[in-house]
Amino acid sequence: MTVSDRTLRVAASIGQVIVSPRDTRSAQDILNDADLEMYQSKPPPKQLSAQRQR
Amino acid sequence: MHPASRDRHQGHDPRRPEASSADGSLVFGEETAAWPDLADRYRMLIEHTPDAICVHQFGRIVYMNPAGLRYLEADGDPNRVIGHVITEFIHADSIASMLSRIADLDCQGAVSEPSEATVITVTGAHIPAEAVSVRTTWSGQSAFQVILRDLTEHKAAQKALLGQAALINHVSDAIVSVCRDGLVTSWNPAAEQVYGHSSTAVIGRELSAAFGVPCYPAAIIAAGGRIRDTHVKTDGSPLAVTVSAAQMGDGFVLVCADQTAIRRAEEHFTAVVESLDEGVVVLDHTGHITSANRAAKSILDVHAGLSTRGRAWTLPFRVFDTDEHPVDPDNHPVVSTRRTGLPSTAVIGIERRRDNRRFWLSLTATLLDPDDENSSIVAAFSDITSQHLEGKALVHAATHDHLTGLPNRTCVLERLDDELARPRSGPVTVLFIDLDNFKAINDSHGHAVGDAVLESVADRLTEALTTESIVGRIGGDEFVAVIPNGNGTEADEVRIELSCR
Numbered sequence: 001m002t003v004s005d006r007t008l009r010v011a012a013s014i015g016q017v018i019v020s021p022r023d024t025r026s027a028q029d030i031l032n033d034a035d036l037e038m039y040q041s042k043p044p045p046k047q048l049s050a051q052r053q054r
Numbered sequence: 055m056h057p058a059s060r061d062r063h064q065g066h067d068p069r070r071p072e073a074s075s076a077d078g079s080l081v082f083g084e085e086t087a088a089w090p091d092l093a094d095r096y097r098m099l100i101e102h103t104p105d106a107i108c109v110h111q112f113g114r115i116v117y118m119n120p121a122g123l124r125y126l127e128a129d130g131d132p133n134r135v136i137g138h139v140i141t142e143f144i145h146a147d148s149i150a151s152m153l154s155r156i157a158d159l160d161c162q163g164a165v166s167e168p169s170e171a172t173v174i175t176v177t178g179a180h181i182p183a184e185a186v187s188v189r190t191t192w193s194g195q196s197a198f199q200v201i202l203r204d205l206t207e208h209k210a211a212q213k214a215l216l217g218q219a220a221l222i223n224h225v226s227d228a229i230v231s232v233c234r235d236g237l238v239t240s241w242n243p244a245a246e247q248v249y250g251h252s253s254t255a256v257i258g259r260e261l262s263a264a265f266g267v268p269c270y271p272a273a274i275i276a277a278g279g280r281i282r283d284t285h286v287k288t289d290g291s292p293l294a295v296t297v298s299a300a301q302m303g304d305g306f307v308l309v310c311a312d313q314t315a316i317r318r319a320e321e322h323f324t325a326v327v328e329s330l331d332e333g334v335v336v337l338d339h340t341g342h343i344t345s346a347n348r349a350a351k352s353i354l355d356v357h358a359g360l361s362t363r364g365r366a367w368t369l370p371f372r373v374f375d376t377d378e379h380p381v382d383p384d385n386h387p388v389v390s391t392r393r394t395g396l397p398s399t400a401v402i403g404i405e406r407r408r409d410n411r412r413f414w415l416s417l418t419a420t421l422l423d424p425d426d427e428n429s430s431i432v433a434a435f436s437d438i439t440s441q442h443l444e445g446k447a448l449v450h451a452a453t454h455d456h457l458t459g460l461p462n463r464t465c466v467l468e469r470l471d472d473e474l475a476r477p478r479s480g481p482v483t484v485l486f487i488d489l490d491n492f493k494a495i496n497d498s499h500g501h502a503v504g505d506a507v508l509e510s511v512a513d514r515l516t517e518a519l520t521t522e523s524i525v526g527r528i529g530g531d532e533f534v535a536v537i538p539n540g541n542g543t544e545a546d547e548v549r550i551e552l553s554c555r
Binding site: 001003006008010011012013014015016017018019020021023026027028030031034035037038042 | 466467468470471474478479480481482483484485486487488489490491492495499503506507510511528532534544545548549552
């Protein structure tokens with residue numbers, strides 16, 4: 001993405017939880033589970049590539 | 055001579071000896087054959103006369119007619135009276151005058167002048183009476199016949215008249231009577247005080263001269279009997295009065311109440327209400343505005359005489375509630391107070407038709423006179439527009455992320471709870487989105503760039519998802535999306551949206 005004249009590569013890790021109509025978890029529990037899902041899908045830390053544009 | 059006693063002595067010679075029969079009623083001597091008939095009629099008369107008649111001899115009561123027994127509250131038991139000493143039934147203060155009254159009756163048939171006495175009944179009650187004594191004979195010996203007339207009502211009437219006269223002299227209202235020609239016939243002390251004219255100066259003069267302005271009592275009566283006017287005192291100063299007029303005999307009586315102090319207080323309070331920042335509107339029971347102060351006029355564009363009922367467009371403003379929905383007329387505080395009689399308070403929004411400007415008002419409606427079923431209603435309101443908008447801004451600030459404007463963690467959890475509580479057939483997808491290496495961007499490019507990245511991510515997430523979805527920022531680089539009726543591919547869509555541009 002281009003931000004303040006800089007092109008930055010931004011990647012995201014996403015955790016997905018599908019809540020069925022019979023699911024009894026609370027909003028807080030679902031958020032925690034989605035958070036865990038996200039961590040499991042996260043790639044190992046690496047150097048962010050960024051280049052300056054003039 | 056007492057008129058009744060004079061009548062009673064007509065037609066027979068009072069010097070004739072009288073005698074009592076075995077049952078105590080009066081009979082006359084038997085010398086003349088024609089007398090028994092006459093005596094019987096006389097007896098009937100005495101038995102049925104409403105005046106109390108008693109005969110006392112040697113200080114004791116020997117006869118009392120039924121009216122007398124009733125008078126002494128002894129009608130059930132004549133023995134409480136017959137044979138008793140006469141002075142038992144006369145107040146101590148009245149005994150001397152009674153004795154002097156009968157001492158003057160020097161011959162048979164002599165009648166005293168009526169005199170007042172206080173009679174004491176068998177139950178101890180004191181009754182004012184007028185007494186006439188007649189010297190007579192009883193069983194051949196000298197006796198006194200007393201005719202008593204109850205003066206209670208007479209005394210009460212006399213007292214009332216005295217009271218009224220005293221009232222007219224002591225009231226603070228001027229009471230003036232005029233004859234048919236409009237000339238003053240009486241002028242009470244209060245009138246002297248209020249107007250400064252003495253009664254001798256105005257009696258016999260024109261009413262208009264006394265009041266300093268033209269005054270027509272008949273016109274006042276025609277106008278309902280009561281008007282507000284300004285008269286002129288002797289010294290030329292104005293006098294605010296309420297004038298009531300009534301027909302009295304051939305002329306009129308006028309009561310003029312000095313309203314100067316009340317009118318001054320009225321002006322004072324009107325000025326206070328006018329100067330208030332709060333709007334004050336008074337509505338009568340038909341829904342017409344009877345008064346509105348400066349603040350009410352300037353905010354609501356209302357004026358006295360305006361009707362608040364009927365079709366909505368008659369009002370110069372629209373009313374809505376805090377959720378910005380039009381207010382149901384039945385829930386308007388004024389209508390609710392009219393219905394329940396209780397004060398009601400609400401925050402309402404109004405949009406002025408003239409310029410579509412919106413105001414938020416905290417409005418309280420109360421009955422002006424709770425005892426009157428047709429009471430007017432006072433609607434008082436403060437303009438709380440700025441506080442209301444500030445309050446809304448505070449609520450927004452407390453539930454939203456300042457940087458991106460997205461709902462914050464608290465708000466997302468609240469909305470997710472709402473979403474889960476709603477009956478639904480399909481699944482809800484919840485995405486937890488965390489930017490990889492966001493810290494590195496901040497470190498290498500500065501926070502301003504980091505913030506711009508977050509704002510850009512917020513925009514892309516919002517664009518990628520339907521308006522039914524909830525997108526929130528719940529931490530530094532953590533976002534959440536709640537997608538109702540998802541099909542399971544949203545995570546990929548979001549991933550593409552974030553990385554492909």
